[in-house]
Amino acid sequence: MPPITVVIAERQKADRTACLQLLTPEEGIRVVGEARTGLEAITSAAKLRPRILLLDLVLARVSGASLIPALRQKSPQTKVILLTEGASEARTLEALCHGARGYLDRSVVSMFLPRAVRVVDAGEAWVPRKMVTKIMDRLAGLTAWAGKTA
């Protein structure tokens, strides 16, 4: 089995180091790159085609636009896991709408990061059930909208 390749896109060096330290000892997971800015995240995802991109939620948004569609376009097979810090449900939901496959608050990163990486890589999502309800509500709204314009 080839290892799960991961790029860490975090603004703060301490956060990058924390992720790196959590993932390095994990068998079957390999950190192949790091990024400090949104543009670096896009560039390294496009170059390295990691299976997982850990993306600082703050980097995921640039003056109102989401970075995630661009990431998906440049590297469609890369799955994005957001790293958040007390982020509002609305902000997180928006990033999920644009294509992130899960999110993890920094307060629980040390507990769950390796597992979240494996689960998302296996095709599942990493979101709490409360968020599933929000996802469904948003989906219902969008479906009604699509029905109107169809």
Next chain:
Amino acid sequence: MPDNSGRSAPTSLVLVASSVVGLRRRCRQALDRAYSVHEVSERGELERSMVNRRPAALLLDLGLPGLGGPGGVVAIQKLRAATKIIALTAVPDEHEGIAVLKAGARGYCDREIDGLLLEKATDVVLKGEIWVGRKLIPHLLEELTVLTEQRRREAPGKSDDRLERVTPRERQIVDLLSAGASNKEIAKRLNVTERTVKAHLTAIFRKLGLAGRLQLALFALEHGRSSRPAGGIGPRFN
């Protein structure tokens, strides 16, 4: 109606609709402790009970005769919007799951679900949350992303012809930059100095009303595909 929960508040009524006796029995056993349970075995009875008994929740076997499969959920939900429906399926399937959730169901699970989990599922939907298997969640997310993208593309007033304002030379720089090239790489590629590249970039930012490289890269990705020059300039990654 049994009321053996020992709670002071009246227990919520859960309707169980299935023609399968064994399934109804298992549902009753799972829920009897915490809820009042009423069983129905065919569609006409289900419709009457939805209206007359006003159940808090409905466990609906998708194989119920006369229901017409997942599509029938809409009509049942219409009879009473406040009733939270949990659809029970013989063969869990992501398309069916998404269809029944879109039809208004608040839960979707395997008919063979363990009794304790069924009770939990009922608790969860009555709290206003959704109950679905973990495997279904990425499909919901995918659907969400597709619809979001579709809406973004089709939303009126979104079309943007600002890229038409830049010169062909500036356009080359936009394409190179959005492909991840540095100023130095762009300069080398176009056979100009880095200073010239910077001057072009300043003009581009001004014309497009953007604040920096990342904004420009995103802008180009969003708006630039249709008018990308034929033959493609700039390095594609790998």
